[in-house]
Amino acid sequence: MDFNQIAMIQKIKSGMDRFRANHPKFPLFLNAVSQNALMEGTVIEINVTTPEGRNYCTNVKLQADDMEFLNSLKSMGQH
Template sequence: MGMNPAIMMKLMQRFNIFRTQHPKFQAFIGSVTQGAIREGTVIEIKVTDPEGGEYISNIKLTREDIETVDMLKNIRE
């Protein structure tokens, strides 16, 4: 199954909007991927909705996860 070029273009546009609206996020991700991402690293995500409800989850990275991250980093090359 191939990728739909129109959807890919729309996704790229959305990503650019996201980067403009949240400029610190890309810098944060860049800092984290410069050494913190290795097997055993725990990534925790906390979401707070407008009413104050909180949702928290975490994952502990495996060797396979690191391989996936490395593949994603190399997409732009």
Template sequence: MNFGGLFQLKNSWAAFTRNHPKFPKFLQAAGAAITPDTIIEIKVTTPTGKKIETNLKVRQSDIELVKNLANSAK
């Protein structure tokens, strides 16, 4: 296991949450509401106004992956 990489990831996440303090709260609220067959939509708007959008339907295996990642980060 690359502990240096994990430490760097932890520091990067801390900086990200300082820059975007509402986002972790959103993830907590959204994460609690996500069940299989939930649709997640993602939209990116560039500074020039170009829009890129997609969506995905959550599967049970997706939920398990996120839980496993969260547990390994503890």
């Protein structure tokens, strides 16, 4: 790993720490969802509203392939 990669990782960690400090309930929400709600058939909906009032919304219904990917992400976070 070179110096630029280490600097980028530190920058990402710093940004994550600031995000957690600014939005302390969001990581708790994600943790609860990841432990209790991520299973095949679950629908995840994301709704974004801009300051001007524009609204963007989408959803995905989790499939078996999605669960394999999400479980891989979970295991990466545990190391």
